[in-house]
Amino acid sequence: MTQTALHVVTGKGGTGKTTVAVALALALADQGQQVLVCEVEDRQGIAQLLDVAPLPYEERKVATGLGGGQVFALAIDPESALLEYLEIFYRLGRAGKALDKFGVIDFATTIAPGVRDVLLTGKIYEIARRAAKPSPAGPAYDAIVVDAPPTGRITRFLNVSTQVAGLAKMGPIRKQADAITAMMRSAATQVHLVTVLEEMPVQETLDGVAELRAAELPVGHIVVNLVQESLISAGTAAALASGELDTGAVAAVLAEAGLPEPAAPLLLAQGEGHLERHQLQESQRSLLAENDVDTVELPRLDGMDLGGLMDLAGRLREGGLA
Incomplete structure (x- = not known):
């Protein structure tokens, strides 16, 4: 099986990056692909947009593309990711849950934000690896779409090996961080930046492109959203x-x-x-x-429902994102 394509969608708050991420997932599913769209900010924006129940820490089917592909969704939170990490690598089981009960996990992810990002991106990394190695944890996906943190934080979020350099010189956390960074810099990954045609979002987008390139992270498309005719x-x-x-x-x-x-x-x-x-x-x-950078424009729509998302999905596909 080929390597899973990873689409990371970022943008300044208010530009509609969650809408673009879901529309992109639908565009890929329209081509018959098996797609996972996931969020990492604990906002439940994907569930609200698709009008489904709040997403758990579990892959759940939320839509079917016109081309027969399926869209699954997942909400990744650092606490659940750390418990899973402790179980996989250290077999802590109940002991890990006891740490969660006493607030140790929340404390650790708060004082060490680099570790928090390793946990969030690590879950994405583990899911992407299923394409090469079948896993009982869930299906293999042709593509993963990430509703990522805002533009101002995206380079730090993706470049996790740099973040944990001062925390872990060796060991499983450092090894995991290096593997994640290698995936983020690979040809299978694209970082798309969502903006609107206003001064601050555009400047933040241009700064984001420069920062991503300096960190050797692959820039995909700039998606200009909410364009008023x-x-x-x-x-x-x-x-x-x-x-x-x-x-x-x-x-x-x-x-x-x-x-x-x-x-x-x-x-x-x-x-x-x-x-x-x-x-x-x-x-x-x-x-x-x-x-x-290749650019695609999306119109401002009156309200947003599944029909509107399908319209945007078609425009993203025409623009070369899917």
Whole structure:
């Protein structure tokens, strides 16, 4: 069996990275693939988006793609991952659960965030290894999609061997961290960055691309989400920009249509605001274009249901992500 493809989806809060991660999983399933989509931030965003029960620390089927593939979902939390780790490597069993009861596990993952990330990414690593080595723990997947931490933390999250360098020079934790980092830097992995066409998210995305490349982590696509299409024609935009379309001209058109002329200043202000937002979008789009990263754009949809997710999945597929 071929190596499992790993798609890591990150982005600044509010850009819709969970929506993109689920849509990408559906896009891959539409091609007949067996896909796992997992989250690591304990937000239950995947469950809310798909309108299913909260996800446990257990792989659960949540959707079927149009091409016959299946989507499974998993919520990974560091406490459960550490208990599993202690059982697999040290056979602690009940003793590990006793540590959890006394708060030792929570204490350890709080004071050593590098260890926390090793546990979270370690679970993903163990699942990905099933493609090469069958496991009774669960099915092998063609692809894994990770709803990952925000852009500002993604390099540290993926580059775990650097994080634990001061904590573990050798032993199973260091060995696990090195193996995870090797997987994250492999040709089977892509890190996709989700943004919107606003100044702060775009700058954070560009900084994220630079940090990922410096850490030798593979950058996939930039997904520009929530793109607002223009509501005015090119001619109207030009007239607004030049000042040719003023209050008097708008009032005259309203009068001909039998509408109240006092609405003209409000309409003109809304039009100018709309034009300003689109000029900002264009400037941010130009900044992204200067970066040597493939980009795909997704529209702003009214509400989000399974039909909307399927629409976004199709656009991601057309953009080359699946």
